[in-house]
Amino acid sequence: MNYTQNEKIEQVTDSTMVVGVDIGSQIHYARAFDNRGRELTKRIFSFHNDLEGFNSFNLWAETLKTENKKTAVLIGCEPTGHYWFAFVKYVNDHQKRLVMVNPFSVKKIKELDDNSPKKTDSKDPKTIAKLVVDGRYSIPYMPEGIYAEIRDLVYSREPIWII
Template identity: 30%
Template sequence: MSNNTPKVKKLNRKALIVAIDIGKSAHYGYFRAPDGTDIKPFVFYNTQKSFDQFWHKARRFAKTHGLKQIVFGFESTGPYAEPLFNYLRGKPAQLVQINPMHTKRIKDLTGNSPHKTDKKDPRVIADVIGLGHALTLVVPEGPSAQLRRLTQARERSIKKRTAALNQLQHLIFIIFPEFVDIMKNMSTKTAFYLIKNYPSPEKLLALGPRALAAAMKNISRGRIGHKRAKALIKAARHCVGVKHGQKAFLLEIEHLVSEIEAQNRFVDKLEKQMRHGLQQVPY
């Protein structure tokens, strides 16, 4: 939730609060009028028909009670709310979001269980909105929406790459623990090059100290050379890593290297589109 998102102050006395507890396959809705008149929480689903029924139900309730404004409120949530956001953004209504910590505090104060109970949550969300603890929900459109999606995709890709790098380091440690100590960071170009091409002590020894030093010097652009290569060769000769089952380890290492390279290419592609997208966003 952005700190720059405008906070919703006291609601219009003619506003209907529609609180929604978001779920994966189903949502729970709840209506409350300013005078406290409400209806029991009810379920609706991620379909056009169900969304339409939900919207018309809210409109009828507002009309019956002479309410001119409808405020839809949600907890800050993940992707499960996206289809509903997309549907409601085109409706003559206000969308607001609340911090889940506020609902937890309200539950604590009222003696309601802070554990997940879908049918109770919409009422608590309505309480938080009524107290003015809500932020206007800003749903980006056009180039801004595209940039947001690209940014989210980049974050997911980097998370996958980081997980693969951590797994790769664990495997290298098993078969060649000294390599991890000498090279430190597996994500550097030089370390990654060696893991890709010479992932075992035997392959480093077969390459030899001179060829290894030349390769490291070339990849690191002169920053790493004979001293580090000599340390790696010495470590490879006296390696305490696991020998049995090494082929299986090497097969998985090869897979992880390919996965990391794929994520690197994808991040580069995303960042290129992000740079282009930034030029399209009005400031």
């Protein structure tokens, strides 16, 4: 879907909870905000990059959504290596809306906020959520069926040539 930035901004309404997720190799970090950028949690939420961690994230997000009387959840993350694939698949399988932000944008916005390019686990999810609220995201394309199989074959082609 090709939405304009204004159309993306309009999708974040008063009843939307925006969750920024910083993807890591083993642990992900999440923070939740409303449509105006006010944080809905007091602490950053961390969860492991496995099914148990994803289930705890889902429970955390649903609990926050209910407590804050929100009807929709919009999850934003930045693609980090291959670590984001499992998380995106889990989120899509659980009918939640997930969007991606550009890692370069995350870096530049962080520098604007505190004049420091340093990465921290608490700062990245906030920056990601801020980009989502501002409509600066894209919707990831995750192929299914035979198209996913073709993609996997292309990924495995390189190691075959090395042998």
